[in-house]
Amino acid sequence: MSDQPPRRPILKLKNPPPLRVEPPAPAPVKAAAVPSVRWKCKPCGANVPLTGDEAPTDSIRCPACNARLGTAEDFASNSPRVRARRIETGA
Template identity: 40%
Template sequence: MTTEPPRRRILTLKSGIAPKTAEELFGKKRAPAKAAPPPPPPAPSFGWKCKPCGKGFDPPAEGPDDEVVRCPNCNARVGIAGDFRADPPPARLRARSVKKPG
């Protein structure tokens, strides 16, 4: 019959201080940070909108009055340059005026 040697004691740390909770260690619970509201969309920087596609554009400010104006997005013929400079613009334009901010 073989006898096993006595086992060593398992070491434990006994400091006499109760373990602290996370709230005690790091302070009060913080409320989650609120996300900042998204910035407002940029104001339109164009003066006219194409009726067929709805994209904004600026007609040429200078040049001959009989120059054809086309939408830079869909290439639709929206009118002639002289019609955009007229006050009030004629109803035959395929574009509508948009207020510029400021």
């Protein structure tokens, strides 16, 4: 015979553990639709964030220069009389 010891047998499991089946991932939550119209302050040119959650009588001010641009109701009307320019975005 040889100088090496005999090889050990490979052990096998009689009852392997059950396969873990992961539940399917939930569908991703769609982000809220970005408004297709954004506004820019006429005096300074800064972007004016409007969320649509403002009360109609809330005064909208520029975050950069603090200029009063109008009320939320003015921004929502078809022909707004506000101190801001409309920026159309592709949507």
